[in-house]
Amino acid sequence: MAQALLGAKYIKQLAGWAGKSPLANPLGGMDSAASLTGIRQYNHHPDWRREDFIRISSTHLHGKSSEKNRTVEGVSDRQFPIIVQWERPKHPKRALPGAEASGDLEAFPTLDPSRRLPEFEGCQALEEAMDKVQRVFSLEFATRRDLLKRVSHDYARKVQRHPHDFQSLEVFIAILTARIRHAQAFVAKELEEKNRRRGAISHVIKIMVDQRRVLLGVLRQRDYKKFEFLLETLNIAYKPRPIYFEKIEREVHMVRLTELWCSELKQHRLSTLKHEFKSQQPEFLRDKAKKLGWIKAQEEELGLQSSVSQDEIQQCLDEAKRIEDILARQTQEDRMQKLFVYEEEVPVATTSDIAELSSS
Amino acid sequence: MSLVQTLRSSAVLLGRVRPRIHSAAARPTKIKGPEYDVTPSECIVVGVPHLQFDPRLKRHFKHEEQVLAHDSTNLDLKVGDTLLLKKMSQPFLPSVQFEVIRLIQKFGDAQDPLTGDAVTAEDYRSHEHAVAEVYGGSGPFDYAQAPPRGRLEGTKDFTDKVTYYRWHKFGKKDDYSLVS
Numbered sequence: 149m150a151q152a153l154l155g156a157k158y159i160k161q162l163a164g165w166a167g168k169s170p171l172a173n174p175l176g177g178m179d180s181a182a183s184l185t186g187i188r189q190y191n192h193h194p195d196w197r198r199e200d201f202i203r204i205s206s207t208h209l210h211g212k213s214s215e216k217n218r219t220v221e222g223v224s225d226r227q228f229p230i231i232v233q234w235e236r237p238k239h240p241k242r243a244l245p246g247a248e249a250s251g252d253l254e255a256f257p258t259l260d261p262s263r264r265l266p267e268f269e270g271c272q273a274l275e276e277a278m279d280k281v282q283r284v285f286s287l288e289f290a291t292r293r294d295l296l297k298r299v300s301h302d303y304a305r306k307v308q309r310h311p312h313d314f315q316s317l318e319v320f321i322a323i324l325t326a327r328i329r330h331a332q333a334f335v336a337k338e339l340e341e342k343n344r345r346r347g348a349i350s351h352v353i354k355i356m357v358d359q360r361r362v363l364l365g366v367l368r369q370r371d372y373k374k375f376e377f378l379l380e381t382l383n384i385a386y387k388p389r390p391i392y393f394e395k396i397e398r399e400v401h402m403v404r405l406t407e408l409w410c411s412e413l414k415q416h417r418l419s420t421l422k423h424e425f426k427s428q429q430p431e432f433l434r435d436k437a438k439k440l441g442w443i444k445a446q447e448e449e450l451g452l453q454s455s456v457s458q459d460e461i462q463q464c465l466d467e468a469k470r471i472e473d474i475l476a477r478q479t480q481e482d483r484m485q486k487l488f489v490y491e492e493e494v495p496v497a498t499t500s501d502i503a504e505l506s507s508s
Numbered sequence: 509m510s511l512v513q514t515l516r517s518s519a520v521l522l523g524r525v526r527p528r529i530h531s532a533a534a535r536p537t538k539i540k541g542p543e544y545d546v547t548p549s550e551c552i553v554v555g556v557p558h559l560q561f562d563p564r565l566k567r568h569f570k571h572e573e574q575v576l577a578h579d580s581t582n583l584d585l586k587v588g589d590t591l592l593l594k595k596m597s598q599p600f601l602p603s604v605q606f607e608v609i610r611l612i613q614k615f616g617d618a619q620d621p622l623t624g625d626a627v628t629a630e631d632y633r634s635h636e637h638a639v640a641e642v643y644g645g646s647g648p649f650d651y652a653q654a655p656p657r658g659r660l661e662g663t664k665d666f667t668d669k670v671t672y673y674r675w676h677k678f679g680k681k682d683d684y685s686l687v688s
Contacts, residue, residue, distance in 0.1 A: 234676055235676060235677040236677070237674045237675070237676065237677050237687055238677075238687070239687050239688050240687060240688055241688060242688045247683070248686075248687055248688070249687075249688055253664075306648065307647065307648070307649070308647050309636065309639075309640050309646065309647045309649075310639070310640040310641075310643035310644060310645060310646060310647060311643065311644050311645070312643045312644070313640075313643070313647070368616055368667070369588075369615070369616060369629065370616065370628045370629040370630070371616055371617075371628050372614075372615060372616025372617055372657050373616070373617070373651060373654040373655075373657065374649055374651075374654075375616065376654075376657065376659070376660055376665065377649050377654065379660055379664045379665060380660065380664070381648075383664075384664065385663075385664045385666065386664065386665055386666065386667070387666040387671055387684075387686060388666070388667055388671055389671070389686070390536070390670070390671050390672050390673060390686065391536075392536045393673075394536060394537060394672070394673045394675070396673065396675050400537060401537070401675045401676060404537055404675070405676055408532055408533065411532070411545075412532075488531055488532060488533055488678065488680060489676075489678070489679075491679075
């Protein structure tokens with residue numbers, strides 16, 4: 149009980165400190181004892197002005213802040229030019245075909261009209277029948293649903309384990325791809341751009357595409373070679389989703405882009421400097437070999453014990469040749485290919501330069 | 509404290525190969541990730557699963573820590589393979605403190621540890637083949653003659669490197685980025 153009372157007294161004292169201005173706080177600033185107890189009265193105190201504690205963020209540097217005309221001590225008022233312009237990438241719908249969206253690298257196939265539905269395949273009575281009857285049972289008068297049945301049967305035949313297999317995982321994936329491509333073709337050809345059903349059907353396609361990606365992932369875990377065989381035969385691209393969802397935001401990614409650009413600028417300048425030094429090395433090594441040879445000759449003339457061997461001279465020459473070969477293989481374009489955003493600045497010609505050029 | 513700091517040298521760990529980060533743009537922005545931007549060429553990323561204690565809930569939770577491992581072996585390691593790691597006494601780089609000892613199991617190509625027979629997750633491959641023969645012959649896929657894994661990497665199979673949401677209209681094309 150006594151401890152509890154003491155504690156209450158102690159907290160009161162801290163609250164007293166917290167009420168005062170932070171500058172008057174004996175413990176100072178944010179690390180005060182009041183913040184430890186969880187009392188945050190000082191935030192609402194009139195003495196505590198928010199302006200004193202505004203951090204200099206990237207918004208100030210980019211000039212996008214609402215407080216553009218505010219002067220900050222130690223920071224220039226000049227608005228910095230934005231060197232790399234951030235652009236929001238376009239997000240096509242997942243229902244569309246292609247490697248970027250649904251992963252289908254092939255469209256719904258156009259069928260030979262003389263073919264039959266799968267249930268009439270190998271029917272002897274039909275083969276003996278009249279031509280008109282055969283024509284009625286062909287795909288010439290088939291509905292869209294019939295075409296889908298035909299294609300999904302064809303796809304299943306390509307991947308199934310045995311002729312009676314219509315339930316395995318790979319066959320289910322094959323039938324799903326037929327359904328996806330069928331719906332994609334329908335949306336692209338039959339419906340107008342502002343049709344109401346377009347959105348609804350593409351939502352259903354998206355659901356099927358997601359389901360297929362999950363099933364492909366399961367097959368990948370069970371049997372990798374069959375997974376690759378399936379991608380090849382059905383012509384699908386498999387891209388797993390990233391582990392972390394990332395919201396694309398203007399400010400966050402603009403900062404990230406400038407950081408990336410700066411790091412690549414540093415990388416590029418260092419690599420050019422290294423290239424410059426490296427290109428001076430062969431000349432130096434040849435000079436060294438020449439001087440070593442001179443020393444060796446002098447020592448032989450004077451009858452002294454030679455301190456330089458022939459191997460040492462040869463080593464220098466070999467090294468020079470090796471470096472030259474490496475430099476010949478490396479080009480400026482190769483070094484630039486490693487960089488993602490940075491492009492070398494082209495110097496802008498001034499009016500005086502143009503005048504000089506035209507006169508000469 | 510991370511797992512790497514607590515271990516002594518020559519400690520052995522079990523882990524799985526994870527996709528490598530191939531460019532600085534592919535690293536996630538907000539999540540506290542590894543200390544490197546791009547995975548070094550001589551190394552692989554390995555996820556080490558272990559239990560982490562939550563002091564508030566007083567319970568252990570599944571956790572995976574990603575470490576870099578130096579791969580000097582000639583094993584053709586692919587994403588998902590299970591392997592054994594060992595902590596080096598002298599690190600290869602400051603961020604690379606582990607080395608690969610041996611491969612335990614290939615991902616998607618499992619074997620029965622007792623008999624050595626090939627299995628899928630559900631069944632023996634030999635049994636699957638026998639069932640197919642009863643139904644009238646096997647299909648177009650032949651496991652014995654199938655080429656080794658990895659021929660579709662970068663064209664149709666994009667699992668070997670990290671995929672990411674594209675956050676800028678980059679001039680250069682990257683197949684491992686997603687837009688939808």
